[in-house]
Amino acid sequence: MLEEIKEKVQSEFGFQSEPYDTNMLLIHGNREKIKDLLEFLKRSGFNYPHTVSVVDWTPKGKDFEVNYIIENIQEKKFVIVRVTLPENDLTVPSVCDIFPSLQPHEREAWEMFGVEFVGNPRLEVMLLPEWAEGTFPLRKSYDFKKHRKEKK
Amino acid sequence: MGPWLKALIFPGFLFLMLVFLMVFYVERKILADAHLRTGPYYVGRWGLLQTLADVFKLLQKEFIIQRRANKLLFSLIPFVAFLMVAILVAFIPFSSSSFIVSTSFDLLIALAIVTSMPPIFFYAGWASKSKYSFIGGLRVVNQMISGEIPLWLSALAAAVFYGTLNHIEIVQDSSWLSFIVLLPAFLIFITATLIVTDRPPFDIPEAEQEVVYGFLTEFGGFNYMILVLSKLIELFGLYGLAVTLFLGGFKGPILPGIVWFLLKIFALYMFTFVVRASTPRIRMDQLLKFCWKALTPLALLNLAFIIFIKMIFA
Amino acid sequence: MDSIAQAGFTFVLEEKKEISGEDLGLLQEKLLQLNWGVQHPASGPMRLKVWVDGDEVVKVDPDIGYVLRLLEKLVEYRTWINAIVNVERACFMDNFGTMTGYSIAAEKIAGVEVPKKADYMRTILCEGGRIVSHLVGLGSFVGVLGVHTAMQWALIAREKFLDAFELYSGQRIATASIIPGGVRFEPTGKFIEKMTKAIDFLEKEFFPRYEEVFLDNPTLKLRTKGVGVVPKEKAIELGLAGPPLRASGVTSDIRKDYPYAAYGELDFNVVTREEGDAYARYCVIFEELKESAKIIRQAIEGFPEGEYRTKFPVKVPPGEAYVNVEWARGCFGFHLISDGGTGPYRLKMGAPSFANLWAIPEMMKGIKLADVPVIFASLYMCHGDIDR
Numbered sequence: 139m140l141e142e143i144k145e146k147v148q149s150e151f152g153f154q155s156e157p158y159d160t161n162m163l164l165i166h167g168n169r170e171k172i173k174d175l176l177e178f179l180k181r182s183g184f185n186y187p188h189t190v191s192v193v194d195w196t197p198k199g200k201d202f203e204v205n206y207i208i209e210n211i212q213e214k215k216f217v218i219v220r221v222t223l224p225e226n227d228l229t230v231p232s233v234c235d236i237f238p239s240l241q242p243h244e245r246e247a248w249e250m251f252g253v254e255f256v257g258n259p260r261l262e263v264m265l266l267p268e269w270a271e272g273t274f275p276l277r278k279s280y281d282f283k284k285h286r287k288e289k290k
Numbered sequence: 291m292g293p294w295l296k297a298l299i300f301p302g303f304l305f306l307m308l309v310f311l312m313v314f315y316v317e318r319k320i321l322a323d324a325h326l327r328t329g330p331y332y333v334g335r336w337g338l339l340q341t342l343a344d345v346f347k348l349l350q351k352e353f354i355i356q357r358r359a360n361k362l363l364f365s366l367i368p369f370v371a372f373l374m375v376a377i378l379v380a381f382i383p384f385s386s387s388s389f390i391v392s393t394s395f396d397l398l399i400a401l402a403i404v405t406s407m408p409p410i411f412f413y414a415g416w417a418s419k420s421k422y423s424f425i426g427g428l429r430v431v432n433q434m435i436s437g438e439i440p441l442w443l444s445a446l447a448a449a450v451f452y453g454t455l456n457h458i459e460i461v462q463d464s465s466w467l468s469f470i471v472l473l474p475a476f477l478i479f480i481t482a483t484l485i486v487t488d489r490p491p492f493d494i495p496e497a498e499q500e501v502v503y504g505f506l507t508e509f510g511g512f513n514y515m516i517l518v519l520s521k522l523i524e525l526f527g528l529y530g531l532a533v534t535l536f537l538g539g540f541k542g543p544i545l546p547g548i549v550w551f552l553l554k555i556f557a558l559y560m561f562t563f564v565v566r567a568s569t570p571r572i573r574m575d576q577l578l579k580f581c582w583k584a585l586t587p588l589a590l591l592n593l594a595f596i597i598f599i600k601m602i603f604a
Numbered sequence: 605m606d607s608i609a610q611a612g613f614t615f616v617l618e619e620k621k622e623i624s625g626e627d628l629g630l631l632q633e634k635l636l637q638l639n640w641g642v643q644h645p646a647s648g649p650m651r652l653k654v655w656v657d658g659d660e661v662v663k664v665d666p667d668i669g670y671v672l673r674l675l676e677k678l679v680e681y682r683t684w685i686n687a688i689v690n691v692e693r694a695c696f697m698d699n700f701g702t703m704t705g706y707s708i709a710a711e712k713i714a715g716v717e718v719p720k721k722a723d724y725m726r727t728i729l730c731e732g733g734r735i736v737s738h739l740v741g742l743g744s745f746v747g748v749l750g751v752h753t754a755m756q757w758a759l760i761a762r763e764k765f766l767d768a769f770e771l772y773s774g775q776r777i778a779t780a781s782i783i784p785g786g787v788r789f790e791p792t793g794k795f796i797e798k799m800t801k802a803i804d805f806l807e808k809e810f811f812p813r814y815e816e817v818f819l820d821n822p823t824l825k826l827r828t829k830g831v832g833v834v835p836k837e838k839a840i841e842l843g844l845a846g847p848p849l850r851a852s853g854v855t856s857d858i859r860k861d862y863p864y865a866a867y868g869e870l871d872f873n874v875v876t877r878e879e880g881d882a883y884a885r886y887c888v889i890f891e892e893l894k895e896s897a898k899i900i901r902q903a904i905e906g907f908p909e910g911e912y913r914t915k916f917p918v919k920v921p922p923g924e925a926y927v928n929v930e931w932a933r934g935c936f937g938f939h940l941i942s943d944g945g946t947g948p949y950r951l952k953m954g955a956p957s958f959a960n961l962w963a964i965p966e967m968m969k970g971i972k973l974a975d976v977p978v979i980f981a982s983l984y985m986c987h988g989d990i991d992r
Contacts, residue, residue: 159712161862162926186840186856188928189954191939198943207926207937207954211840211854214861218926239843242962250676265669265991276677325756421638425656425973490750491823499646499748499977568817570749570824573974574659 139215143182151175162216169221169230172206176233179208179217186211190243192251194278196225204230204253206240223253232257250276293390297380301388306379309552310522314341316556317563324567351511356418359508363417368509368516371410375520378403378527383457385540385547396457397449400531401442404486407524408434411495414517415505426504429495429574430488436581437485437492441528443589444478447596448535461539469538471599474592476536478585480558483532485581487525489562491569492577529558638973642670646748646977648987652964656973664968664976666961672991679951684710684920685783687948694936694953695986696777697740698733700726701931703782706951708864709940710784710916712925719911720866722786727866727903728799729769729782730929731896735806736765737932738893741847741984745886746818748977749827754818761810764802771795786913796904803897811894819890828883832967832979835880842963845956846934847888848983852880858930870902882982889984919946933957933986953992957985 140163144155151171158164167175188207195201206219221230232255234241244255245264252274255261263271273285296302315330315338322329330337355361381396383389393399408431415427451472452460469476485492496504509517533539533554540547572580638654641647651667678690691706692699704726711718739762743755766776772795773779773788781788818824834844839852849856857874859867875891877884924941934956943949960983967979 159925187843188935188937189939189952191952191954193941193950193952205939205952207939211856216926237843239841239959239962242958246958263669265672267669275674280677321753325753326760327756421636425636425638493750494974497750497974499750500974502644566751567753568751568821570746570751570821570827572823572827573972575972576826 139210139213140217143179143217146178146182147175150178158216158218161214162218164218164220167219167221169223172219172221173231173233173236175219176206176208176236179219180236183210183212184208184215184217187237187240187243188216190240190247192247192253192276194251194276197278201225202228202251202253204247206233208237228252229254229256231255234258250274252277296388297390301382301384301390302380303376306523306526310519310526311341311345313522313526313559316559320560320563321567324564345515348511348515353512354508354510356420356508358419360417360419363413364508365513367410367414367417368513368520371407371414371520372516372523374403374407374410375523375527379523379530381457382527382530382534383461383539384551386458386461388548389458392456392458394454394456397445397455397460397531397535400527401445404441404524404528405438407486408438411505414509418505418508420508422502423505423507425501426495426507429501430505432574433488433492433494433577434486436578436586437482440478440581440585440589441482441486443586443593444475444482445531445535447475447589447593448472450593450600451596453600457534457539461534461541464538464541469536471596472536474588475596476532478589478592479532479536480561481585482589483525483528484562484565485577487521487528489525490566491571493571494574494577497571525562526555529555532558640976641667646980650987650990652976652980654968654973654976659973661968661971661973661976664965666964668961668987668990670991671987675992676951676953679948681947683918683947684714684916685785687951688783689778689780691951691953692778692780693988694955694992695737695933695957695988697986698730698737698932699778699780700729700733700782701929702936702953703780704730704865705927705929705931705936705938706940707782707784708929709925709927709938710920710942710948712927713923713940713942714784714917714920716785716914716916718786719914720908721791721910721912722914723866724903724907725787725791725912726782727870728791728900729772729779729787730865731899731903732765732769732799732802734896734932735893735900736762737986738889738896741889741932742814742818742886742893745889745981745984746824748981749824751818754814757810757814761802761806764805765799768795768798768802771798783913783916785916786911788913790912791907796907799900800904803900806893807897814890819887825883828886828978828982829879829881831882831975832971832982833879833881834963834967839880842966843959844963844983845959846931846984847892848885848960848963849934850875851877851884851888853878856935858928858935862928864927864929866903866906867899869906870899872899872902882978885982885984919944928954931956933984933989934960955989955992957987957989958992960985961990 143163147153147155147165153165153167155163155165186209188209191205193203202223202225204221204223209216223230230253232244234244244258245260247253248255248261249263249266269287274280319329330340333339333343355364378400380390381400411430412427415423449455452463454460488495496506506517533551537554540551542550636656638656639651640654641651642649649670653665653667655662675690675694679687682690688703688706692703694702739758743758746754769779770776773781834852836853839849839854853876855874855876860874872895875888875895877888920942922942922944927938928935936956937954939952940948941950968976
């Protein structure tokens with residue numbers, strides 16, 4: 139099952155993929171084709187998205203990673219679609235029209251990391267207080283001392 | 291005893307306060323028993339003084355009026371409500387001699403008082419000018435009006451059967467036969483009572499998890515106490531009415547009348563507590579459907595049946 | 605699908621006008637915005653903005669973040685073993701599930717094999733945590749319908765399990781007892797005995813009593829059947845997790861699908877219901893309690909001898925792992941990343957309650973106001989888990 143997906147992703151999109159753990163597949167995608175890729179995955183049965191996980195690799199000299207974790211709930215297989223984004227251009231097309239339930243997850247990722255999901259209709263603060271909008275606390279560059287609520 | 295003393299002490303104010311403290315205590319104890327816990331325990335012997343302590347706690351509380359509220363109405367409503375239910379209790383005979391007033395229109399007045407309660411509670415919700423209170427007030431009107439029709443019809447069935455509206459005469463005329471004939475009317479009356487006084491499972495206007503506390507949300511301290519007390523008295527008055535109309539009032543062997551009366555009321559209360567401990571609240575539309583499609587037609591049929599019986603015996 | 609993207613999650617903000625107290629008289633022309641929470645008897649520390657038209661709910665918008673602790677950030681400042689303290693606080697109800705998931709992820713990166721005894725112990729603790737959590741879930745579901753008896757009964761049964769946890773770890777709620785490399789304390793015979801006693805109480809006293817009063821309750825059925833129905837396809841599309849997903853007929857249970865700890869060796873069923881309404885979700889929670897009790901009994905029977913923990917390295921080689929565990933409230937995902945340091949570089953917690961929460965706007969369209977708490981409680985969410 140995962141082998142098939144791997145081959146198809148390779149032939150149709152030209153993306154490299156590697157097995158990850160026992161029943162997962164890690165696909166290295168790029169942001170231009172991410173929507174097509176996710177649509178293809180959805181057609182192949184990966185219909186239950188888990189979450190969007192962003193990793194900030196900037197202290198290591200690498201870029202941001204956005205991981206879409208999607209499960210095939212009938213066959214019990216996972217794919218992780220990984221998109222790498224340069225630090226100065228953190229935009230990625232939103233996939234919330236393909237997987238509507240990823241919309242709040244994208245919103246959270248935007249709030250915590252500042253990754254802009256273009257096309258997401260509701261990028262507003264959700265978990266943070268209003269004054270903390272734009273501080274992106276889960277980034278590695280976040281400084282607890284600097285980002286404090288201003289005293290009146 | 292003069293009527294003034296009666297109103298103040300024996301079947302009147304003091305006695306009733308004592309009864310309500312006990313009712314509250316017993317309710318908490320029985321609920322606690324159903325919950326498998328202890329209930330009031332520390333204040334007084336077996337926690338008997340716990341309710342009194344709670345009353346004093348409420349008395350000490352600050353008198354809060356919401357900024358937007360209609361101040362006059364907001365502070366007046368609890369007392370109006372209390373006065374009205376007090377009138378209701380005045381017509382209930384606790385024994386052949388202990389009652390405050392007795393006229394030939396007892397039942398009519400009592401029912402009229404019950405019918406005029408919903409506007410009071412609605413105003414309580416409206417005067418608080420708060421969203422949850424307002425919804426609670428609307429719900430009260432909705433629910434009470436649909437509950438009052440079966441209440442009236444079943445109470446009138448008893449009136450038709452006895453041919454009188456005077457409580458004392460009704461009690462004196464009652465017998466085992468009347469109990470059996472009026473049994474359906476009794477069941478309808480009790481159900482309607484639960485609806486009219488919003489007891490669980492019909493506590494929709496005060497549904498804590500939906501509209502916080504309904505029209506009681508903004509009240510606090512003394513005002514709250516009076517309002518809750520008047521709701522309690524309303525229930526007590528209606529149960530008193532039920533005992534008088536259907537269960538033979540203060541009649542009973544050996545024991546004095548007042549004891550029999552309280553015993554019968556206590557049995558009804560037990561029923562309410564057990565229902566409260568085990569029955570989830572129903573929804574407004576379900577309640578309305580139940581009232582208008584089941585309870586009211588049944589009450590009408592019952593009235594027709596009583597008239598039929600009356601025709602046979604006449 | 606478009607409908608959801610356009611209307612459920614995408615919240616239309618054109619009616620921002622709020623009604624103040626003075627305008628209540630003109631209610632029939634306007635929508636009334638109710639703040640269902642933060643200080644509300646049934647909401648917990650979150651807010652649902654509920655727009656009502658009379659008694660009918662027009663739309664609902666959750667406002668969360670009141671218990672945000674930023675656990676994912678805090679974990680980055682801890683060592684591998686210390687981090688469990690933050691991980692378990694995702695939700696205090698079932699802390700074992702989250703700790704197990706984190707530990708398995710850390711072990712996968714470090715390449716550490718845990719002894720069999722630790723696996724069994726984790727299973728027992730996880731199921732204990734699930735029972736503890738489900739009991740409160742049952743109680744609060746009946747609680748929102750105005751009956752507090754169920755909660756009290758559930759708490760009495762829960763107390764026995766908490767006693768067992770206390771005996772084992774010294775704590776009742778936040779036990780910090782599962783660490784990468786095994787479990788933190790030697791499971792003693794006394795703990796097993798206490799656990800058996802708790803299970804006995806649950807099976808012999810709690811289940812029959814509860815089933816009789818609160819499962820076949822006609823009023824409860826009247827109130828909850830057909831409320832908040834989610835068909836199978838819709839449940840997957842909305843991304844429901846845990847008991848609500850299984851109540852819609854989707855057989856998804858991480859314990860069965862990707863066995864971890866000792867679940868592969870034990871015999872149990874995945875509880876599913878086809879109806880997908882609030883009552884089905886309630887029943888799934890109740891049935892899962894029975895399954896959990898069964899699992900604990902089996903695990904105690906087959907409890908192996910040996911070490912209860914192995915050494916976990918201070919520095920873990922770079923790498924990453926994505927591990928799912930079937931937590932009490934659904935599938936909890938841990939995306940753990942190591943950079944070769946003494947602590948996690950990044951931990952993403954994929955919370956099931958967060959997914960369930962965002963199904964609310966879609967599920968609560970056109971219902972009655974009185975059904976809001978019922979659907980809310982039936983989704984079986986934990987606020988700590990939503991906000992993290």
